[in-house]
Amino acid sequence: MxxxxxxxxxxxxxxxxxxxxxxxxxxxxxxxxxxxxxxxxxxxxxxxxxxxxxxxxxxxxxxxxxxxxxxxxxxxxxxxxxxxxxxxRNATRAVALMNLDNRGDTGGGKTQYHGMAIMTDGSVRAWGDERQGHLGNGVNSDRARTKPVPVGFPPDTPPIVSLYKGYKSTYAIDAGGMLWSWGQNNHGQLGLGHTTDTTVPNKVNGRGDLPADRKIVKVAVGDCGYYGYKAAILIDELGICYWVGHQRYYAAGVGDNNQQNTPRLITRSLETPMVDAWVLGHYHMGSFLLDANGVLYMAGEQNTISRLQNNDNPNVMHEPWPPSFSNPVKAVRGEESDYHVDAGSQYYRNYMIIHQNGSISTWGHNNYSSHVPGAESWVATLDPRISNVVDGYCSAGHYDQCVVLRSDGSVWGIGYNGYNSLIAPGDRNSWHNLASGSSLISNITKIQGGGWVHAKMGAGLRTDGTIVKWGRNQSGAAGHGFADNNYPSNVALVNKRIVDFQLYGQWGHDYDNASLLLLADDGTVYSCGYNGYAALGNDDDHEAMFTPSPVLF
Structure with a gap:
């Protein structure tokens, strides 16, 4: 009809x-x-x-x-x-992409060269690298899937409604609120009671402190990068939180630093129900909980959590961050990257708190003046130079950068400008509107970006359904037809209205293995950029693609 x-x-x-x-x-x-x-x-x-x-x-x-x-x-x-x-109904069209929006990043380590999408029938399709079972199709082998394969949920599983991706681990919530996990499990981050990689989804509910009938509404993934310590926070329908995975620096705030292979109750959330959470850190791990009033709670390595008032005992239950009483918090962003120097490596960190009133507070290393003027600070400090912020991302690795999205749809940045990633001449020691370098970077409603050391890039979705990308583009993730490293602004060549996107893969100081995933309003998924390990799901030659092509479901 x-x-x-x-x-x-x-x-x-x-x-x-x-x-x-x-x-x-x-x-x-x-x-x-x-x-x-x-x-x-x-x-x-x-x-x-x-x-x-x-x-x-x-x-x-x-x-x-x-x-x-x-x-x-x-x-x-x-x-x-x-x-x-x-x-x-059939499963040839998608309704949602894997979620990479609200997680701690480590040097652009978004996923290990694989992608996923939720289909119209509630099934999940996955493609790309499957070396540790992270495609969920029952296989753990040193090969890649060029075309998407079904993730192996049991036949009676309700439709999947959300996917939260780690580097090689995945968490899925079904329509009944049950949580499933699969993939890499070296730190017990899947919450299944062991540390063995898992090649098909297993239900997490009913394990550890998580009741069998308790619905999960959100997962905060801290599984970032090859060398990172893996963990996640699970939030249930009552606002109660649970920790799974490594607990370096007592990051769960549960009184010990034992690895949690099954969900461990974060007792503070029994006293104060939480609405959001973040797990940040590569080597120096910290966690953040947010309640309905915008009050922020922290635990973990004291510099990562901005030297909270429990400085002498950072392993206690999450304590409230005093400034959030008068200046409620909306979100936390941050990145830790290692910077290789001579005989070893040194870890550099860059963090941002976005307040509900549009102000931001920053802390961490301060290379390229990415924070409030002055020396580096490990106490979150309000930045009076920028306002009306609704989202943002941080990038570290000795080449620090902060980028924010403001309520008027403009994108502003400060700090390192390698590969013209701030669309400005030279490095920036003051906030700069990227639209002054390219009028295309306007009317933005979603941004993503970052980059380990100096390989910085960002992308944004405009209100008209077009995608704009800026910064490094060696692998062609800008989708405008060619590869470059400092093109001022790029629009992916898709003649359809885009409703969501994700930057995925890895990009670092001497490589750009980034891919771009686009979801069109008709349910078609497009990909472009790096295609090693069949990361794009549509071509078997493993060569980079400079214009978006449909993922072949």
Whole structure:
């Protein structure tokens, strides 16, 4: 059935994106159903047609486009809008990408050359490197999957609704709130009671302190980079938090530093329910919890956690950060990278707290004046030079850089400008609007970036559904048709509205193995950039691709 809903006063906008703008009458797919924007909010679309039992039936003249029980709005293979019953759904289109947005980074070590997506039927497809079972398809071998393979959930598993990616470990939450994990498990970070790599998903609920029937709503992944210590924080529906994995520097705040191979209750969250969490650090590990009032709690290595007032006893339960009482916190960002010097390596760190009022506080090493003017500081210090911040990223490794997204859609940066990653002449010791170097870097609603040592890059999603990338582009992740290392601004060549993206792979001081993953509003997934180990999921020659091509589901 083909239907032009614009004649009914509606416009099909495909997959919903929290990063794009919508107008009254726009219809989107949210999760497994369709919703329409009223001008102020999205509401369920096509309800109340219980008398319809056959595919394709419509009630002529009804003020709301009708549907039938168990029917869902889809795009056909030819791009037309249609209703289908659930048994007619297929897994050739995606509804969500792997989540890399809210995690601690270590030198651009996002994933180990592999990608994942959630499909329309709630299954998960994975592609690329599978050397430690992190594709979840039952295989652990020194080879790569050029085309996506199904992740091996048990047949009765409810649809998967979110994926949280570590370097080689994955956490998935199903529609019933149950948590699954698979992949690398060298520090017990999968929470399964052992340290053996796992090649298929296993349910975490019911292990350790996590009750079998408790729903998980979010996972904060600290699994970053080849040499990093791996851990994660699980947040349940009651705001109670659990730690899994390595506990270097007493980072879980549970009173000891024993590795946790099953979920360990963070007792502070029993007293104060939490809404968000972060695990940061490569060698120097620290953790952060955030409650509903914006009060921040910390534990771990004292410089990583900004020398909290429990400086002499950093292994106690998470204590509140006093400035967050008067200046509530929205998010924490940070990176630790090692910088190789002569006989060994030295670890450099760079951290940022984003406050709810749009101000930021920074601490860590201060090379290239990336923080408040003056020497490096290990106490979070408010930066009065920038305001209206809604998100950001930090980059370390002796070549420090901070980049923020402001509420007006502009992107600002300070610090090291290698590969023109701040779109400015020379290095910057003051905040600089990247749009002054390229007008394309405007109307941005989501940013990602970073880079180990001097290989810096960033990318942003614009309100019109286009992607802009800046900084290093040796492997072609900018998607504009060629490789360069300092092109001022790049727009991926995709003639579709993009609803989400992820930068993944690895990029460091002497290499650029970055890939770009794009999700279009019709459920098509595109990739470009580095293709070693078949990281792009669409080509068997393992050569870099400089323009986005569809992942071949």
């Amino acid at each position: 083909s239907l032009d809903i614009s004649t009914l006063g509606y416009r099909w906008r495909g997959l919903y994106s929290a990063h794009l703008n919508y107008q009254k009458g726009d219809v989107v797919r949210k999760g497994d159903h369709a919703e329409v924007f009223t001008g102020t909010a999205f509401v369920p679309f096509a309800l109340g047609q219980q008398q319809l039992t056959q595919r394709g039936q419509l009630l002529a003249g009804h003020p709301i486009l009708p549907g039938a029980p168990d029917m869902q709005l889809h795009m056909s293979a030819s791009g037309e809008l249609e209703y289908r019953f659930t048994q007619d």
